[in-house]
Amino acid sequence: MKRRKKWLAAIMAAVMSMTLAACGGSATSGGTTAAGSTDAATTKAASDTQAPAEGGKTVITLWHAMGGVNGEATEALVKAFNESQNEIEVKSEYQGKYDDLITKLKAAMQSGSMPDVCQMYDIGTKFMTDSGHAIPVQDMFATTNFDPSTVMNIITSYYTVNGKQMSMPFNVSTPMLYYNKDVFKAAGLDPNTPPKTFDEVLEFSKKIVESKAAPVGYAQAIYGWFFEQQIAGQGKFYANNENGRKAPATEVDFLNNGAGLKIFETWKKLMDSGYADNYGSTTADTQTAFFSGQAAMIIESTAILKTATESSDFEIGTGYLPKIDASAADGGVIIGGASLWMMDNKDEAKKNAAWKFIEFTTTPDSQATWSMSTGYFAVNPKAYETPAMKDFIAQNPNFTTAINQLKDTPVNGYTAGVLSGVATESRTIFNEAMEKTYDGTYTPEQAVSFLAEKVNAAIANYNSSTK
Amino acid sequence: MKNKMAKYLLYILNIFFAVIIISPVLYCFNVSMMTMKEVFSGGFWPKQLIPDNYIKALQLAPFFTFIKNSLIVSCTVTFGQIVTGALAAYAFSMMKFRGRNALFLLMLATMMIPSQAIIIANYLIICDLGLKNTYTALILPNVASAFAVFNMRQAFLQLPMEIKEAADIDGCGNFRFFCFIALPLVKPSMGALGIYTFLQSWNHYLWPLLVTDSVNMRTVQIGLGMLQGAESTDFRPVMAGSMIILVPSILAFILGQKQLISGLTSGSVKG
Numbered sequence: 214m215k216r217r218k219k220w221l222a223a224i225m226a227a228v229m230s231m232t233l234a235a236c237g238g239s240a241t242s243g244g245t246t247a248a249g250s251t252d253a254a255t256t257k258a259a260s261d262t263q264a265p266a267e268g269g270k271t272v273i274t275l276w277h278a279m280g281g282v283n284g285e286a287t288e289a290l291v292k293a294f295n296e297s298q299n300e301i302e303v304k305s306e307y308q309g310k311y312d313d314l315i316t317k318l319k320a321a322m323q324s325g326s327m328p329d330v331c332q333m334y335d336i337g338t339k340f341m342t343d344s345g346h347a348i349p350v351q352d353m354f355a356t357t358n359f360d361p362s363t364v365m366n367i368i369t370s371y372y373t374v375n376g377k378q379m380s381m382p383f384n385v386s387t388p389m390l391y392y393n394k395d396v397f398k399a400a401g402l403d404p405n406t407p408p409k410t411f412d413e414v415l416e417f418s419k420k421i422v423e424s425k426a427a428p429v430g431y432a433q434a435i436y437g438w439f440f441e442q443q444i445a446g447q448g449k450f451y452a453n454n455e456n457g458r459k460a461p462a463t464e465v466d467f468l469n470n471g472a473g474l475k476i477f478e479t480w481k482k483l484m485d486s487g488y489a490d491n492y493g494s495t496t497a498d499t500q501t502a503f504f505s506g507q508a509a510m511i512i513e514s515t516a517i518l519k520t521a522t523e524s525s526d527f528e529i530g531t532g533y534l535p536k537i538d539a540s541a542a543d544g545g546v547i548i549g550g551a552s553l554w555m556m557d558n559k560d561e562a563k564k565n566a567a568w569k570f571i572e573f574t575t576t577p578d579s580q581a582t583w584s585m586s587t588g589y590f591a592v593n594p595k596a597y598e599t600p601a602m603k604d605f606i607a608q609n610p611n612f613t614t615a616i617n618q619l620k621d622t623p624v625n626g627y628t629a630g631v632l633s634g635v636a637t638e639s640r641t642i643f644n645e646a647m648e649k650t651y652d653g654t655y656t657p658e659q660a661v662s663f664l665a666e667k668v669n670a671a672i673a674n675y676n677s678s679t680k
Numbered sequence: 681m682k683n684k685m686a687k688y689l690l691y692i693l694n695i696f697f698a699v700i701i702i703s704p705v706l707y708c709f710n711v712s713m714m715t716m717k718e719v720f721s722g723g724f725w726p727k728q729l730i731p732d733n734y735i736k737a738l739q740l741a742p743f744f745t746f747i748k749n750s751l752i753v754s755c756t757v758t759f760g761q762i763v764t765g766a767l768a769a770y771a772f773s774m775m776k777f778r779g780r781n782a783l784f785l786l787m788l789a790t791m792m793i794p795s796q797a798i799i800i801a802n803y804l805i806i807c808d809l810g811l812k813n814t815y816t817a818l819i820l821p822n823v824a825s826a827f828a829v830f831n832m833r834q835a836f837l838q839l840p841m842e843i844k845e846a847a848d849i850d851g852c853g854n855f856r857f858f859c860f861i862a863l864p865l866v867k868p869s870m871g872a873l874g875i876y877t878f879l880q881s882w883n884h885y886l887w888p889l890l891v892t893d894s895v896n897m898r899t900v901q902i903g904l905g906m907l908q909g910a911e912s913t914d915f916r917p918v919m920a921g922s923m924i925i926l927v928p929s930i931l932a933f934i935l936g937q938k939q940l941i942s943g944l945t946s947g948s949v950k951g
Contacts, residue, residue: 274893278910279909279910280740280905280906280907280908280909280910280913281740281906281907281908281909281913281914281917282909282914283909283910284740284906285739285740306893306894306895307895307902307905307906308889309885309889309902309905310905310908310910311910313886313889313905316886316890317889317890319800320800320803320804320890323800323804324803324804324807324808326807326812384910386911496911496912497912497913500912501720504719504720505720505721505722506720513911514911514912516910516911516912517911517912520909520912520913520914521912523716523717524716524717524719524720525717525720526717526720526721550910551910
């Protein structure tokens with residue numbers, strides 16, 4: 214009797230420990246999908262992802278990372294598509310922020326439960342291409358006689374790998390300069406003439422701080438995206454093999470071509486002057502410094518224009534991204550944001566349906582609505598000719614700066630941006646290099662070699678894992 | 681007189697620290713009442729009390745559905761961890777059997793594995809079992825934890841061995857002893873574990889995001905994510921959403937705290 218109890222105890226403990234190791238064992242009560250009482254768009258996305266067809270409709274799934282107002286705009290776009298025809302139904306599902314979405318997609322690739330259309334941020338382009346799970350959108354152009362020139366060349370160039378357009382740009386932005394016009398006036402500067410180069414940024418900042426118009430002249434977040442932008446701005450490559458677009462990049466180019474050093478030197482000089490300040494690597498903190506009137510000029514994405522206008526108690530001015538080297542004619546900005554990818558689920562009907570949805574997102578009307586409600590660019594230039602968009606631009610003259618900057622950017626290998634499998638890692642390393650330059654641990658020379666060495670190691674590691 | 685002074689001083693200190701601790705929550709509430717320009721104008725108090733941001737938050741994410749889901753998941757997980765934790769801990773502390781320590785160490789070792797390392801493996805298992813997008817998927821991997829067993833074992837070890845011996849002499853079996861004598865005595869630990877587990881489960885983000893796809897299976901933390909933009913965020917609905925989902929966790933704490941205090945005051949062995 215006693216012995217049996219001992220065994221029971223042992224088994225009890227063993228079972229407990231095993232349940233911990235993994236989630237095997239017997240399942241408890243099966244979960245049921247409860248019907249939510251939300252609006253139509255969300256209830257549509259309710260039932261199972263793998264639903265084959267509803268009333269003869271082809272049902273496809275879209276995964277996206279758009280929260281807040283952008284999420285609303287995405288739902289509206291999907292709704293407009295679903296109502297525009299009756300053969301295809303798109304179910305849109307929010308899957309967290311960009312980094313969460315890529316984690317989930319990687320897991321879904323392993324378990325075979327991919328969506329049909331997936332949004333992916335700019336720096337995920339190399340991963341998506343190498344994954345082998347994506348259908349290049351260019352392969353679908355012929356099926357509906359889609360004209361590739363529908364979307365601006367400067368935008369598609371980022372998503373073009375080995376001469377083939379892999380995905381369809383969805384939400385597009387570039388960085389630009391935001392400045393406080395009230396402060397400019399108080400400092401005796403012309404509120405309609407923003408600085409064009411970093412020399413001017415320094416000069417203007419000095420005037421602003423010395424006239425006590427604002428405590429800080431200029432600020433920018435420690436953000437690898439801005440570093441990449443300034444390399445393109447000088448008309449130089451970030452990595453070899455033409456930014457990794459002719460062949461996979463094997464090492465960085467910014468060390469040898471001198472572009473990296475110039476950037477570190479310029480920014481260090483600016484920060485050391487005492488007229489500029491550093492608010493760290495969280496872009497929202499730099500935004501706050503600007504909205505609250507503390508910093509008079511910042512570099513930010515064109516996509517925050519709407520938020521900036523609504524948040525600030527002063528008149529906002531915008532200008533082109535200041536240049537390091539004003540004479541670089543080949544330079545310009547690189548687009549950022551995300552694009553829509555077609556995932557290969559080996560289903561002809563879904564593939565065609567996915568493409569039809571993607572094609573729908575590029576129409577002038579779709580793009581005009583999308584651009585007006587989110588602040589991203591319209592990728593289709595015809596969208597700017599729609600009456601609604603014309604009104605919008607007339608009311609928001611700052612948006613013209615963003616559009617013109619993009620139009621003025623030459624389409625070439627520099628402004629296509631780097632195609633890298635280690636973009637996230639590189640940006641993290643950049644943060645460290647920049648912080649250590651600002652605090653004086655590294656000289657600009659040391660920082661650039663540190664950055665180049667670490668990124669080269671990451672690239673080598675990535676290349677050996679994908680071979 | 682001196683005693684009274686000390687008491688007042690203690691109160692003043694208490695109030696001082698309470699204000700420090702509560703001020704972020706208060707600011708969170710204040711921001712949820714502000715207009716866009718007010719947020720960045722530097723003021724602490726809102727100029728008005730408006731529900732606009734709460735309406736906006738509820739428009740962007742169906743928080744009531746999320747709260748219902750999170751309550752179902754967190755309550756089940758809490759209940760499961762207390763039951764499995766107490767049962768296993770009882771065996772590990774009150775019963776003697778071969779390999780007990782080895783098993784216990786093995787179990788403790790699972791605490792060293794970071795959850796990120798096994799999350800994808802767990803996800804694939806859930807997919808294989810066909811449990812994706814169900815409550816089971818949200819609950820199952822968290823229904824037992826090494827920490828719960830460890831925590832409860834510590835509580836059982838605090839009990840004087842004499843109680844167990846007395847029970848053995850009186851012919852009280854293990855199960856009866858466990859239910860009627862040991863458990864009531866470790867109520868404070870169960871309360872503490874309950875609060876901890878509930879809050880942890882309430883704050884889960886990545887796991888619910890991985891195993892659910894549809895909006896009406898999602899939990900509260902994903903709801904907060906749905907309010908944030910990629911380049912810039914309007915913080916007012918985010919703060920409003922935070923206030924909404926704060927209520928159940930505060931309730932959980934109050935309920936658990938009652939257990940804590942009632943357990944602390946129950947006596948056991950004389951002297």
